[in-house]
Amino acid sequence: MAGNWLPAAQLTGSGRPVLQPGEVECSLLSSVDLFSEETPSFPNLKAGLVILTTHRLIWVQESTTSPTAIFIPLSAITHIFSLKKSIKSMFASPRFRFQASLGEKGTKGVVVITLILRGKSDIDSFVEKFWEAWRKKAWEDGMKSGSEASGSVLGSGSGHGSGGDGGLAVRMPVVGVAGILRKEQEMWENTDKSLQEAFQDLNALMNKAKEMVILAERMRSKLLSGSTSQATGTNDEEIGTKEEMQELLLSVGIVSPVTKESAGALYHQQLSRQLADFVKIPLERAGGMINLIDIYCLFNRARGTELISPDDLLRACSLWEKFDVPVMLRTFDSGVMVIQSKSHSDVEVFTRIRSMVTTPDALRSGVTASDAAMTLGIAPAMAKEHLLAAEGKGLLCRDVSPDGFRFFVNLLQEVDADDIFLDIRVEVGVASVVDKLREERLVVWTCEKEMCGCPNEEV
Amino acid sequence: MQKLGEFKLPNFFNYPPYFTLQPVRETRENQIQLWKELIIDFCRTQKIFVIALEVDFPLFSNAAIERSLSHEAREAFLSALVSDGRAEWMDKGHRKCLVLWHRIQDWADLIVNFVKENGLEDSVMTVEEIRSGVESRGTELHGIDRTVLMRALKLLEHKGKLAIFKGTSADDEGVKFSL
Numbered sequence: 001m002a003g004n005w006l007p008a009a010q011l012t013g014s015g016r017p018v019l020q021p022g023e024v025e026c027s028l029l030s031s032v033d034l035f036s037e038e039t040p041s042f043p044n045l046k047a048g049l050v051i052l053t054t055h056r057l058i059w060v061q062e063s064t065t066s067p068t069a070i071f072i073p074l075s076a077i078t079h080i081f082s083l084k085k086s087i088k089s090m091f092a093s094p095r096f097r098f099q100a101s102l103g104e105k106g107t108k109g110v111v112v113i114t115l116i117l118r119g120k121s122d123i124d125s126f127v128e129k130f131w132e133a134w135r136k137k138a139w140e141d142g143m144k145s146g147s148e149a150s151g152s153v154l155g156s157g158s159g160h161g162s163g164g165d166g167g168l169a170v171r172m173p174v175v176g177v178a179g180i181l182r183k184e185q186e187m188w189e190n191t192d193k194s195l196q197e198a199f200q201d202l203n204a205l206m207n208k209a210k211e212m213v214i215l216a217e218r219m220r221s222k223l224l225s226g227s228t229s230q231a232t233g234t235n236d237e238e239i240g241t242k243e244e245m246q247e248l249l250l251s252v253g254i255v256s257p258v259t260k261e262s263a264g265a266l267y268h269q270q271l272s273r274q275l276a277d278f279v280k281i282p283l284e285r286a287g288g289m290i291n292l293i294d295i296y297c298l299f300n301r302a303r304g305t306e307l308i309s310p311d312d313l314l315r316a317c318s319l320w321e322k323f324d325v326p327v328m329l330r331t332f333d334s335g336v337m338v339i340q341s342k343s344h345s346d347v348e349v350f351t352r353i354r355s356m357v358t359t360p361d362a363l364r365s366g367v368t369a370s371d372a373a374m375t376l377g378i379a380p381a382m383a384k385e386h387l388l389a390a391e392g393k394g395l396l397c398r399d400v401s402p403d404g405f406r407f408f409v410n411l412l413q414e415v416d417a418d419d420i421f422l423d424i425r426v427e428v429g430v431a432s433v434v435d436k437l438r439e440e441r442l443v444v445w446t447c448e449k450e451m452c453g454c455p456n457e458e459v
Numbered sequence: 460m461q462k463l464g465e466f467k468l469p470n471f472f473n474y475p476p477y478f479t480l481q482p483v484r485e486t487r488e489n490q491i492q493l494w495k496e497l498i499i500d501f502c503r504t505q506k507i508f509v510i511a512l513e514v515d516f517p518l519f520s521n522a523a524i525e526r527s528l529s530h531e532a533r534e535a536f537l538s539a540l541v542s543d544g545r546a547e548w549m550d551k552g553h554r555k556c557l558v559l560w561h562r563i564q565d566w567a568d569l570i571v572n573f574v575k576e577n578g579l580e581d582s583v584m585t586v587e588e589i590r591s592g593v594e595s596r597g598t599e600l601h602g603i604d605r606t607v608l609m610r611a612l613k614l615l616e617h618k619g620k621l622a623i624f625k626g627t628s629a630d631d632e633g634v635k636f637s638l
Binding site: 366391392394397398399400401402403406408410411412 | 475476481482493525
């Protein structure tokens with residue numbers, strides 16, 4: 001597309017840009033054209049989504065089925081022209097220009113690029129943010145902290161290189177035990193400082209979010225290396241808390257949450273895409289289906305302070321239909337809503353339910369939703385939905401009594417008889433030989449046999 | 460195997476879901492089919508003609524598994540029999556149900572056979588005699604519900620095979636066969 005001039009930006013499965021370490025989104029604009037008036041060979045990019053981050057200006061082509069993207073690193077920008085106020089600009093779509101030297105180290109030369117904002121968006125605030133991001137030069141910090149973080153994540157003993165810490169004016173050489181101790185002390189103080197700053201107020205916390213995530217990452221890797229090297233010395237409880245701590249740190253997660261402020265009108269759309277990327281891991285862990293409430297908690301926790309409302313979550317989920325994402329929102333007949341991956345199939349769950357209800361105990365006394373929840377390893381509410389779905393398919397039938405609501409394997413159904421009953425016959429047949437005390441089951445078994453043998457005999 | 464008096468209960472009588480009205484259509488249809496067969500079977504062997512929904516009916520509960528049918532379920536199963544023509548509601552409130560393990564037509568045929576076998580083609584009998592007389596002893600007609608019998612007799616009267624006439628008292632009606 002624009003490969004000659006501009007590098008391609010990586011996108012996630014749902015069409016969100018993959019951010020570099022430390023990169024945070026600042027603003028989003030829809031239907032923006034990108035071209036150069038002076039350089040005709042520069043590609044003419046029409047009606048795309050522009051994402052301004054602290055590091056890059058990303059242009060995403062969304063109209064095609066598989067979105068593609070290119071980006072201009074903010075570091076390549078040499079000048080931003082101020083907005084021209086004229087009579088003409090009041091009627092035309094707002095536009096602004098900046099100068100950038102493109103290609104590897106400016107090999108492609110300096111190009112003046114014009115952005116035209118076709119959508120209803122506030123150009124002033126965008127330009128302001130653009131200026132701000134450009135001036136902050138966050139990409140330079142990113143390189144530093146990035147190399148520092150990667151150095152410590154690797155956790156190698158020789159990782160105390162001085163290259164990453166160029167910001168500190170005077171550094172004592174790291175020699176011997178004293179040097180290591182001093183280094184530890186320094187790290188402690190730094191950590192302490194950033195924690196204190198972070199909690200001074202929420203705005204500051206937002207600014208610190210990036211550092212907090214790096215900190216969490218670092219602590220996690222520390223714990224990880226600690227638990228492997230001292231595994232023999234520590235007791236189980238300690239390992240347990242360490243693992244828990246790791247889990248907590250892992251779920252801090254999202255560095256650049258989509259916010260109403262940064263995304264504006266595109267808020268729900270972008271939130272939806274971010275959510276689609278986010279749910280993959282929890283979904284895998286939960287076996288392909290997860291309650292909307294659980295995701296709400298996990299997602300908000302990962303977002304830190306930028307909490308979303310339940311309504312936003314629902315809207316984001318319902319937008320999935322329009323995108324090509326591997327997840328979907330499913331509403332059960334009872335109204336319970338869950339997120340499930342498109343590859344998830346009920347057949348597999350039904351197979352597990354079937355093997356569950358054909359165990360000797362279940363044949364005699366049935367299963368409840370909480371039994372199913374324990375066996376399937378899912379929440380009781382979800383287990384109940386699965387059982388009801390299986391009942392709807394004729395796999396189970398219900399028993400409502402003062403003892404509660406139970407499900408039995410469906411012996412009333414004669415459809416698919418071969419398939420289901422075969423299992424029971426084998427199961428019950430073998431078990432009854434082994435255990436005479438469980439004869440009750442045989443009754444069910446013979447009953448089913450009779451039903452199969454002489455169905456619907458007229459009276 | 461469980462028994463209810465002399466009646467041998469089917470095995471699925473111990474299957475708890477059998478006593479809960481199933482919400483899924485196909486399952487429910489099969490369940491209703493099983494219940495219809497059981498009710499007809501039970502009523503025929505026990506010579507039960509009327510099932511009152513509000514009174515305990517031995518078939519509708521199983522103490523062994525502590526399950527019993529809800530009123531809704533009872534009504535559903537009996538209604539299924541009614542729509543098959545194997546039962547009739549005796550009141551609008553569906554509190555009592557007349558079970559016809561033989562349809563009225565079949566009862567009428569039984570009466571004709573009974574009359575022929577006993578050589579009563581041109582004779583006169585009271586209704587009470589048919590129900591509990593010496594001649595009917597040992598046949599299915601013995602102990603027949605009066606309502607059912609009257610319906611069968613009226614059917615035959617309609618076909619011109621007999622005439623019903625009033626006796627001296629209201630509950631003593633006579634029948635003149637003319638086969």
